[in-house]
Amino acid sequence: MALSNAGVRLIWPGRPEPHPKSVGELRHRRGSDANLRLIHGDNAAALRVLAQSGVRVALAYLDPPFFTGREHTLVERRNGRTDESTRAHAFDDRWDSLEAYLESLVERVRLTRELLLPEGCLVLHVDPRTSHYLKVLCDEVFGAASFASEIVWRYRRWPSKTRNFQRVHDVLLRYVRDPERPPRFRQLYEPLAASTLATWGNRKQRAVVDASGRRVRSSKTAEATPGTPLGDVWDIGIVAPVAKERTGYPTQKPEALLERLITSCTDLGDLVLDPYFGSGTTGVVCARLGRRLIGVDSNRRAITIARRRLAALDADPVEERLIEPDEAAPDEPDAARASLSRAG
Amino acid sequence: MALSNAGVRLIWPGRPEPHPKSVGELRHRRGSDANLRLIHGDNAAALRVLAQSGVRVALAYLDPPFFTGREHTLVERRNGRTDESTRAHAFDDRWDSLEAYLESLVERVRLTRELLLPEGCLVLHVDPRTSHYLKVLCDEVFGAASFASEIVWRYRRWPSKTRNFQRVHDVLLRYVRDPERPPRFRQLYEPLAASTLATWGNRKQRAVVDASGRRVRSSKTAEATPGTPLGDVWDIGIVAPVAKERTGYPTQKPEALLERLITSCTDLGDLVLDPYFGSGTTGVVCARLGRRLIGVDSNRRAITIARRRLAALDADPVEERLIEPDEAAPDEPDAARASLSRAG
DNA sequence: GCAGTTAATGAATCGCATG
């Protein structure tokens, strides 16, 4: 039986219907490499502008706030050391209610879906305390048949004292745009299980069937196996607190995680979208793997950190500022601008 | 912010309100060890009877059908070989709709919750395609604050050809009865990560904090570490097709999985409830670990297989037959009885 | 009737964990 969720719906008092909004415009600021676009502004508004301009992406990776109820800050890092004096606002993860949080996210998911190529996919990175609500809502947006995978990212961290199992995983919900069409997918492999290796070495097995067509046994072949096809539970270390990879931006995701996702779900030259760009790990991996990118973040410092990381890879991303239709000033001077000039 | 789901509710046309039903009665059949009770009959009806008799359990493990849309069968196994000629009905996993499936399960969850000790917990073992709907519904039954863990069971299996990540995990949703009270919990440990072992060996680390109370570094201590506290992602092998552990019953769960759960969530002598008993793996582990058990299954062959497995451990479980109030015959003869007599 | 959609059936598959 195909999983159909027709009729099952998540509701709450005052849940709004989606409705169109007027779009803003993008103003170019600096940079020369149009394969890497960083957009400073509200992501919902940016997604509307991008939709109107006809942009279509192979992969959208969304790493939104996790409903922690906290305001998250970032620290400057110089020579691998944090400088506490420069602690600044990164993003606000305080919400009036679970409903408000879900509404905000599902609106972005809905807008992002419009930007997917027919063979494209969306990956929503969340926490196992909210993933279930979001899965139900995303099933409503995409249709349950478009659900592809619940990817479990298993990491290791400093244990906390609790009368419960340590929470050591995040959840990545993957949806394809069109379930009828084979999605972009490159088969990756992981090492064989120890027991298989012990029994079979790295030789492929072949099923042996008898005259009546029933299988009787397996046999070893001369062919070497590349490993077992990659599963949906990924054991990847977090970015260690002292790692060189650290940017000082909170909730930074490891490059290995993004690399696996981008390699699996896109081809060389494909366009990747990240509406919650943060310190730009997605951008770094895209630059390294030859994928094009659009990253959006409402925080000026995030854009600056991402720009520096990309500059270190000899990339010069185009930077744009989103002008929303109701903004009075055409291109207001903002406080961060001076510091950016120094940085650039 | 504590996760509150007040106001968010899963609905569908015709979703029923829970309502009380008249209870049946249990009729004793055979067996002498009242620490192990096997009940043959509909589990919802059995849960009502148990509630009325005042039974309270420390752990309820529910392993319901996974919404596969198939009828599952079992085969006889003699000397580790399957005999195809004896293929028989095990359980029916065909449903009119997702709604019907959810309704059936959530009713059992609601009834099971009533049987939990204040410090007890319920674990619902499901599939990542339905886990999200069930989590939303269970949050409604228990309150979101009672949600303890999403446990991910990662296993290894034969890969299938698909343009997607191989699905290699199940989900176990754990809820505590009373979030205000410390639940039964025994801290288990797993081996340290390879990188930790390389740096620290098996010595415990101690956080070193400076005068201002901020942590500056860690130091090695003389104390040996028992490992890292057990996480919520469990890597446990499936029961191999040729393993001695195999019963011939479909969807059999490995003893290692139940052992970890039961050891963590119960003390010696505690009562465990399994309303979807199947071939009785929960019972085998309970008998081995000195826990008491109530297992319920509507399939006569399942009860028979479970009884045999327990007999092999020198246990003689009490077997009961549930008589529902609307049943005409007081204790009807059933076909399986003769074969059971031979077995017993 | 016929096209279109859905459900049931059959075939292919190879890594895993025993014995």
Next chain:
DNA sequence: CCATGCGATTCATTAACTG
């Protein structure tokens, strides 16, 4: 080291409905 069995796979095909 070698033999063994198989699937809470997935994919393709056929059969059975529906309008």
